[in-house]
Amino acid sequence: MYCLELAGDEDAFAACEAATAASAVEIVAPGVATARGIAADRVRNLAYTHAASELVATTAADIDAAELALEAATVDRAGSIAVRARDIRSQTGCSTRTAERRLGSVLVDRGFSVDLDDPDHELRVLFSEGEVDGEKRDVCLLGWLAAESKRDYGDRRPTDRPFFQPGSMAPLDARALVNIAGAGPDTRVVDPMCGTGGLLLEAALVGSSVLGVDAQWKMTRGSRENLTALVGDANFEIVHGDATALPVVDDSADAVVFDAPYGRQSKVARHELADLVGGALAEARRIADRAVVVADRPWEKEARNAEWTVDHRFERRVHGTLVRHVHVLSG
Numbered sequence: 001m002y003c004l005e006l007a008g009d010e011d012a013f014a015a016c017e018a019a020t021a022a023s024a025v026e027i028v029a030p031g032v033a034t035a036r037g038i039a040a041d042r043v044r045n046l047a048y049t050h051a052a053s054e055l056v057a058t059t060a061a062d063i064d065a066a067e068l069a070l071e072a073a074t075v076d077r078a079g080s081i082a083v084r085a086r087d088i089r090s091q092t093g094c095s096t097r098t099a100e101r102r103l104g105s106v107l108v109d110r111g112f113s114v115d116l117d118d119p120d121h122e123l124r125v126l127f128s129e130g131e132v133d134g135e136k137r138d139v140c141l142l143g144w145l146a147a148e149s150k151r152d153y154g155d156r157r158p159t160d161r162p163f164f165q166p167g168s169m170a171p172l173d174a175r176a177l178v179n180i181a182g183a184g185p186d187t188r189v190v191d192p193m194c195g196t197g198g199l200l201l202e203a204a205l206v207g208s209s210v211l212g213v214d215a216q217w218k219m220t221r222g223s224r225e226n227l228t229a230l231v232g233d234a235n236f237e238i239v240h241g242d243a244t245a246l247p248v249v250d251d252s253a254d255a256v257v258f259d260a261p262y263g264r265q266s267k268v269a270r271h272e273l274a275d276l277v278g279g280a281l282a283e284a285r286r287i288a289d290r291a292v293v294v295a296d297r298p299w300e301k302e303a304r305n306a307e308w309t310v311d312h313r314f315e316r317r318v319h320g321t322l323v324r325h326v327h328v329l330s331g
């Protein structure tokens with residue numbers, strides 16, 4: 001068993017992404033989940049999971065209980081250790097310093113040396129308290145760190161790219177969306193409304209070959225510039241075209257992911273927005289069995305009309321007036 005440290009404050013969304021890198025993911029308390037197994041190389045690419053650790057013990061959110069549980073646990077490791085504790089979302093009031101000192105002493109008594117800079121093994125101690133699905137939870141999970149996600153999103157802010165337009169998606173969100181869509185090595189991902197290429201960029205960075213389409217020439221030129229600058233020789237193609245009539249053959253992609261235009265009408269595409277999104281959903285269904293569609297409103301009826309099953313719809317607040325609806329679709 002593993003424990004996962006979720007990022008952000010929407011655990012259901014984070015767990016949905018984590019499920020692409022771990023099996024049987026279950027939220028056990030705010031910000032923490034358990035999983036039966038993990039694919040460590042995929043955990044490294046997750047946006048909304050910080051780390052996965054091999055579970056040693058589960059107790060109540062209490063340092064005495066955590067200390068007793070560690071004393072009783074079998075530890076089949078040797079070498080140096082560090083203990084890192086977190087009071088997730090600062091809800092339990094447990095002192096992380098005290099927890100680190102006391103649990104560290106338990107391990108020293110068992111023959112481990114302490115190395116805070118470069119330990120052979122790192123014990124994560126996660127205290128969390130709060131509600132999950134209306135039920136009160138109060139846990140401490142102890143686990144040996146197995147994989148951490150790479151947090152390099154600040155290196156590729158949309159405003160620092162060669163081509164920027166307002167509305168470019170933040171790389172952290174784009175990464176989560178392409179992961180949920182199933183991006184990764186040996187997959188082909190299509191964004192039929194690629195804009196500045198934010199989704200394509202993240203899909204290419206996790207190893208997908210990507211195709212971007214946009215109805216505006218300046219977007220196709222700009223996203224090509226961005227991909228060239230940030231992923232270099234990765235396998236990408238950008239073409240000018242219409243999301244409702246994609247220049248690709250049936251069943252030629254593993255996933256489609258797009259961020260539909262916001263507002264009552266699409267200014268650029270000469271379609272009413274509903275026709276545009278409906279048409280794009282139908283085209284997506286023609287070429288792939290999985291899609292993740294982001295919009296400023298729910299498009300569930302249109303997705304079903306296009307013969308998609310809506311597996312999830314998440315509402316994510318971006319700022320005061322904008323809520324992003326994330327539809328996770330399967331064929």
Ligand SMILES: C[S@@+](CC[C@H](N)C(=O)[O-])C[C@H]1O[C@@H](n2cnc3c(N)ncnc32)[C@H](O)[C@@H]1O
Nearest residue numbers: 168169193195196198214215242243259261269
């Ligand atoms: C919300 S933006 C996408 C933003 C993008 N995810 C990014 O990070 O920059 C929507 C895009 O859809 C494009 N678009 C609108 N109608 C289209 C159509 N019929 N076919 C293809 N692209 C279209 C617009 O030009 C715009 O770039």
